[in-house]
Amino acid sequence: MTQQQLADKVGIKFQQIQKYETGMNRISASRLWDISDALGVPISFFFEGLDARSHVVEEIDGDILADKEALMLVRSYYAIPEAQRRRLFDLAKVLSDAA
Structure with missing residues (x-):
């Protein structure tokens, strides 16, 4: 192409x-x-070969929705129309799997 x-x-x-x-x-x-x-x-194609161990992943402790930014993110997420929200969810899942 x-x-x-x-x-x-x-x-x-x-x-x-x-x-x-x-x-x-x-x-x-x-x-x-x-x-x-x-x-x-698949979007994961662009992340093939990345070593997940080379990235620092922090555990999320406590109530995630107590974080103001996380709460704003959730509210914004649900303001997106359902079809686009599903695509965004799929993208976030692929990116988090690649991290």
Whole structure:
């Protein structure tokens, strides 16, 4: 697939694909999701080979909803329409599995 074809499927200009490819621009999680969909690969494809042991994972202690940021996140999550909320949930699950 060419950069132009990928850009067309994702709905952006091919120059943006070039910037992602060269590392000039960072890629957002939602854009990565769109690209994985356009390429027909699971989003985990982009995280293959990462060593999960190299990342520090902290245990969550206590009541998670006592944290103001966590509560705001939950409220924002449920404000998203159901179909998009499901995609966001799937993305978060894949990213947390890769971490």
